[in-house]
Amino acid sequence: MWTIPKPRYGSRGQGEITVNIGGVRVALCGDVLKRYPESRLAQLAKLAKCSSAQNEPLLASLCDDFDLGRGEFYFDRDPDAFRCIVDGYYAGQIHIRGGICPVCFVEELHFWKMEQGALDECCKSYLSEKEGELREIAGKVKAILEDAELERGATSGAGSYQRFQSFxxxxxxxxxxxxxxxxxxxxxxxxxxxxxxxxxxxxxxxxxxxxxxxxxxxxxxxxxxxxxxxxxxxxxxxxxxxxxxxxxxxxxxxxxxxxxxxxxxxxxxxxxxxxxxxxxxxxxxxxxxxxxxxxxxxxxxxxxxxxxxxxxxxxxxxxxxxxxxxxxxxxxxxxxxxx
Known part of the structure; x- marks a missing residue:
């Protein structure tokens, strides 16, 4: 398991929040999260600073659950993908680690409100290649389905001309x-x-x-x-x-x-x-x-x-x-x- 950095529940730093991603706790500094002010975590840190009953509906819209007493916010997301995203706040660029599905990672980026422009150049090329492969697979699947539809049309009550046309x-x-x-x-x-x-x-x-x-x-x-x-x-x-x-x-x-x-x-x-x-x-x-x-x-x-x-x-x-x-x-x- 991993933590970046190790959370401190007794004496929280200025603007620091603790998130729980699929059972993994991570302490994040609010100043670091300002690197991407429109992201979900930056908005969460901004609301957590002035926590009140009026902000609870907004907090609930940003996370799955939260505990204001402990200052902890819960997310039912992939912790491995989140680690890559957190590295982007500290390093300035997001790098996709091995073993992570690129399609799922794009969905994680959208959830955390991070732009694909924050990705490293090599990862952008990697995503483009994978998207091209997926489009090619989708085209082949579509062609197979069209062939199956033609086959059904040719064999189910169709005349001799339709069968010859399909052939x-x-x-x-x-x-x-x-x-x-x-x-x-x-x-x-x-x-x-x-x-x-x-x-x-x-x-x-x-x-x-x-x-x-x-x-x-x-x-x-x-x-x-x-x-x-x-x-x-x-x-x-x-x-x-x-x-x-x-x-x-x-x-x-x-x-x-x-x-x-x-x-x-x-x-x-x-x-x-x-x-x-x-x-x-x-x-x-x-x-x-x-x-x-x-x-x-x-x-x-x-x-x-x-x-x-x-x-x-x-x-x-x-x-x-x-x-x-x-x-x-x-x-x-x-x-x-x-x-």
Missing amino acids: LWRLIEKPDSSLGARLVAVASFLFVLLSAAVMCAGTLPELQVSVGEDGGPGEARPRAEHPALEAMETACMSWFTAEYLLRLASSPDKWRFALSFLNLVDLVAIAPFYLVLALTYLGTASVLELARAQQAVQAHRGLGHCGWRQLFAQAIQQRPTELTDKLEATGVGWAATST
């Missing part, structure tokens, strides 16, 4: 739900790699072909991707398009799906390919200009795979500043290579 949603969006879903996820990932490889290979002059008519003297003929690369690119975009449409068709909430940020990114990544085809058919732009416009959006296509989309969302939540810096650097690289 298709799990097949495309839940890689861990079945062997078929894993195979679909692997296939999507392979198409992502193939699309990236085609994008890189299309920039090599050895794999480009000349298009259009001969230019004037000293002018080089325009060059475009090799037809074989275009065929592979078309196959990749056909897979991404089919995947997006199937996900949209099987989504339980189509408006929410369509307006989701990452799904909008998927749509923006797919749409330019068909814009290029339309402009080529209409003959409103040169092949070279269309190829450059298409290359400007090819880097987004990796987000078409559900696993890449989840990693991207986690990166935004956990490291927003670092991700912004990296995206800025990537944007400068794109601008340099496209000119």
Whole structure:
């Protein structure tokens, strides 16, 4: 057991109060408690100085019980967490000791009316990491509950279309739900790699072909991707398009799906390919200009795979500043290579 400092019941110091936290008695100096004047203990010490019958209702609102004759105030709280908080009054910063649940400690801070800004910097980072882990766990639990709700809806009086919709949603969006879903996820990932490889290979002059008519003297003929690369690119975009449409068709909430940020990114990544085809058919732009416009959006296509989309969302939540810096650097690289 511990005491900070050892209580003196016979001759109490000026402004000193004794608190009993879960059976552990601690004597506290009122001057030290003034470090955080808005805290529960500081308010208690201020009222204890001028104890009277009028102050008893206020004292009762600040503690679980009290004995004015002994000058002792009782709290049914965690003594280990309280020790960390008391150290903050003496040291100026609160440090979370090992073995204390961070969620419970935040509740203790709120009870004692202490701000999280009083925590040591290392403890602030520790709490942020734990809060992120808890949000991730909560998201997984929510996803499991949604899957269970879809499963119940698909098996309890639902028609064949609803059952097929639920099956298709799990097949495309839940890689861990079945062997078929894993195979679909692997296939999507392979198409992502193939699309990236085609994008890189299309920039090599050895794999480009000349298009259009001969230019004037000293002018080089325009060059475009090799037809074989275009065929592979078309196959990749056909897979991404089919995947997006199937996900949209099987989504339980189509408006929410369509307006989701990452799904909008998927749509923006797919749409330019068909814009290029339309402009080529209409003959409103040169092949070279269309190829450059298409290359400007090819880097987004990796987000078409559900696993890449989840990693991207986690990166935004956990490291927003670092991700912004990296995206800025990537944007400068794109601008340099496209000119």
